[in-house]
Amino acid sequence: MWRDTVLVAGKDLRIEARSKVALSQVAPFGIVALVLFAFALGPDRGLMAKGAPGLFWVAVLFCTVLAVQRSVSVESADGARDGLRLSGLDPAGLFLGKSAAVAAQLVVLEAVLAGGVILLYGAKVEVPWLIVVSCLLGTVGLAATGTLYGALSAGIRVRETLLPFLLLPIAAPVLLAGTRIWQAAMAGGTASDGSPWLRLLVVFDAVYVALGIVVYGPIQESA
Amino acid sequence: MIPSRNVHAPPAQSPRARWAVGIIGITAVAATALTVWLGLWVTPPDQSQGDLVRLVYIHPGVAWVALYLAFALAAVSSLLFLWTRTRSMFWDRLAAASVEVGVVFNVCTLISGSIWGKPTWGVWWAWDARLTSTAVLLVLFLGYLALRRVPAEPDVRAKRSAFVALFAAVDIPIVHFSVLWWRTLHQGATVLNPNLSPTIHGSMAWTLLLGFVAVTLVFVWMLLVRYRIGVLEDYLGTGELDVALRERQAEGAVTDEEEAA
Numbered sequence: 001m002w003r004d005t006v007l008v009a010g011k012d013l014r015i016e017a018r019s020k021v022a023l024s025q026v027a028p029f030g031i032v033a034l035v036l037f038a039f040a041l042g043p044d045r046g047l048m049a050k051g052a053p054g055l056f057w058v059a060v061l062f063c064t065v066l067a068v069q070r071s072v073s074v075e076s077a078d079g080a081r082d083g084l085r086l087s088g089l090d091p092a093g094l095f096l097g098k099s100a101a102v103a104a105q106l107v108v109l110e111a112v113l114a115g116g117v118i119l120l121y122g123a124k125v126e127v128p129w130l131i132v133v134s135c136l137l138g139t140v141g142l143a144a145t146g147t148l149y150g151a152l153s154a155g156i157r158v159r160e161t162l163l164p165f166l167l168l169p170i171a172a173p174v175l176l177a178g179t180r181i182w183q184a185a186m187a188g189g190t191a192s193d194g195s196p197w198l199r200l201l202v203v204f205d206a207v208y209v210a211l212g213i214v215v216y217g218p219i220q221e222s223a
Numbered sequence: 224m225i226p227s228r229n230v231h232a233p234p235a236q237s238p239r240a241r242w243a244v245g246i247i248g249i250t251a252v253a254a255t256a257l258t259v260w261l262g263l264w265v266t267p268p269d270q271s272q273g274d275l276v277r278l279v280y281i282h283p284g285v286a287w288v289a290l291y292l293a294f295a296l297a298a299v300s301s302l303l304f305l306w307t308r309t310r311s312m313f314w315d316r317l318a319a320a321s322v323e324v325g326v327v328f329n330v331c332t333l334i335s336g337s338i339w340g341k342p343t344w345g346v347w348w349a350w351d352a353r354l355t356s357t358a359v360l361l362v363l364f365l366g367y368l369a370l371r372r373v374p375a376e377p378d379v380r381a382k383r384s385a386f387v388a389l390f391a392a393v394d395i396p397i398v399h400f401s402v403l404w405w406r407t408l409h410q411g412a413t414v415l416n417p418n419l420s421p422t423i424h425g426s427m428a429w430t431l432l433l434g435f436v437a438v439t440l441v442f443v444w445m446l447l448v449r450y451r452i453g454v455l456e457d458y459l460g461t462g463e464l465d466v467a468l469r470e471r472q473a474e475g476a477v478t479d480e481e482e483a484a
Contacts, residue, residue: 145390152386156373165369166387169362170394173401180405200401207393215386218305222382 001093008089008097013104015074022105026066027112033059034116045122052123053182056113057175060142063109064102064171065164068146071102072154072163081154081220091217095147099212103143110135126188134181134194137201138174144208145170151219177201233458236451244451248444254437261430269427275342280430282335284438289332290357292442293325294395297367301388304381312457315381318388320449322367324442329361355402356395363391377457 016022037055041047048055075081084094114131117123125131149167153159177197184194262280269276297318304314336354337347348354367387371380 148390152383155379156375158373162366162369162373166366169359169366170390172359173394173397176401176405196404200397200404204397207397208390211390211393215305215389218382219386222379222386 001090001096004089004093005096005100008084008094009100009104010097012071012074012098012101016101016105021070022067022109026063026070026105027109029066030059030063030109030113031116033062034113034120038120048121049123049186052117052121053179053186054175055121056117056182057138057178059113060106060110060138060178061168061171061175063113064106064142064146065167067102067105067109068150068167069160069163071098071147072150072159076154085220091220092213094220095151095212095216096209098150099140099143099147099209102146103139106139106143107136110139123186125185127185130181130185130194134178134185134198134201137198137205138178140205141174141201141208142171144205144212148208148212148216148219151216173200173204177204233462234454244444244447247440247447251437251440251444254433254440258430258434258437261426261433266426266430272343275339276427278335278339279427280434281438282332282339283431284435285328285335286332286357287435288438288442289325289328290360292439293321293328294360294364294392296321296446297325297388298392301385301392304385305389312377312381315377315385316450316453316457317446318385319371320446320453322364322388324445324449326361326364326368327445328438328442329357329364332357333361350405352399352403352405355405356399359398359402360395363394367391377460 034055037051037059038048041051075084114135118125146167149163149170153163153166156162177200180197181194181201184197258280262277266277266280268274300314300318300321303309304311304318333354336357340349341347367384370387371384373380375383
C-alpha cells in the first residue's frame with residue numbers, strides 16, 4: 001500500500017512539476033481572492049487583520065476545489081482512470097497517493113496565502129507553530145475529502161459545478177476549526193485555547209482518511 | 224403495427240399496501256387537524272411567550288422529522304445499500320424518498336423557526352448552533368438531490384448517492400460539535416432534556432406530543448407515496464427504452480415486408 005502511495009503521489013507531483021498548473025493558475029487565483037476580499041472589506045487595516053483568519057481559510061477552500069478538479073482531470077484524458085484501475089495498484093494506496101499529492105500542493109498554496117494575509121492584511125501572528133499545525137491538520141482533511149469527492153464525481157459531465165456544491169459544506173468544520181485556531185494564534189493565546197479545535201481537526205482527518213482507505217476501491221468501480 | 228406504450232404494465236401495488244397508505248394518510252390528516260384545533264383554540268397562551276407558544280406544537284415535531292428521522296433513515300438505508308449482502312434498489316429508493324421529504328421538512332423547520340425567532344430574539348436568523356447545523360444539513364441534503372438528478376444508470380446513481388449520503392452522515396456529528404462550540408443561543412430541549420421530565424404540563428404537553436405524532440405520520444405518508452413514485456419513475460425509465468427498441472424492430476419488420484412485396 002505504501003509503495004503504491006509513493007508511486008501515485010510521485011506521478012501526480014511530476015505532472016504538476018511539468019505542467020505547473022497549480023503554481024501558475026491556482027496560487028495566483030488565491031492571491032486574487034485575497035485582493036478581492038480586501039476590496040470587499042474596504043481599506044480599514046484593523047478590519048482586515050480581524051477577518052484575516054477566516055478569509056485565509058475561505059481562500060484555501062476555494063483553492064482546494066481547484067486543486068481537486070485538477071487532480072481529477074489529470075486522470076480523465078486518454079482513459080487514464082481505466083489504466084489506473086487495471087494497473088493492480090492497491091485502491092487504498094491510490095487514495096493515499098492522490099490525497100498526498102493534493103495535500104503537498106495545498107501546503108505550498110497555504111504558505112503563499114499565509115504570507116499574503118500577513119503582508120496584505122497586516123495580521124500579526126503571536127504563536128506561529130499553532131498556525132503551522134492547524135494548516136497541516138486542515139490540509140490532510142481537505143485533501144482526503146477532496147480526493148473522495150473527486151473520485152465520486154470523476155465520471156460526471158457536470159463535475160465542475162457539482163463538486164464545489166458537494167465538497168464545500170462537508171469541509172465546513174475545517175473552516176470553523178482553522179479560523180478559530182488562527183484567531184487563538186493571533187491573540188497570543190496558549191495551545192489550550194486552540195486545543196479543542198485541534199482535536200476536532202484530528203477527528204475529521206481520521207474519519208475521512210479511514211473512510212477513504214475503505215471505500216475508495218468500491219467508489220472507483222462505481223464511477 | 225405501432226406498439227402500444229404499455230409494453231409491461233407498471234409494477235402493481237398490492238391492495239394491502241394501497242390500503243395501508245390510505246389509512247396512514249387519513250390518520251395523518253386527522254391528527255394534524257386535531258393538533259391545529261388543540262393548538263389554536265383549546266390550549267391557553269403561555270405566561271411569558273403569549274400566543275407565540277402555539278408554534279411549539281408544530282416546530283419541534285417538524286424539526287425532529289427533519290433533523291433525526293429523515294436523516295437517520297437516509298443514512299441507514301444508504302449503508303444497507305452499500306452493504307453487498309443487503310444491496311437492493313429498495314434501500315436506494317427509500318434513501319432518496321427520505322432525503323427528498325426530509326428537505327421539505329427541513330425548510331419547514333427553518334421557516335417556522337424564523338417566524339418564532341423574529342418576535343422572540345428580534346431577528347429572522349441567528350447564527351446559533353442548532354440553526355447553523357440545520358442549514359448545513361439542508362445544504363448537504365440538497366447536494367445529495369443534485370447528484371441524483373445527474374443522468375446515470377440506476378445502479379451507478381444508487382451507488383454514488385449512497386456514498387455521498389455516507390460521507391454526509393459522518394460529517395453531521397462533526398459539524399454539530401463544531402458549531403456547538405462556535406455559538407449557542409437556542410433554548411434547551413424542552414421534552415428530551417437530560418432528566419427526561421417535561422418542563423411543560425397539562426393540555427400543552429399533550430398537544431405537543433400529538434404534534435410530534437401528527438408530523439411523523441405526515442412524514443411516513445409522504446415517504447410511502449414518494450417511494451411509489453420512485454418505483455414508477457424507474458419503470459418509466461426502463462419502459463421507454465423497451466418501447467424505443469420495439470419501435471425500431473417494428474420499422475425493420477415493415478421494410479422486410481415491403482421488400483418481400
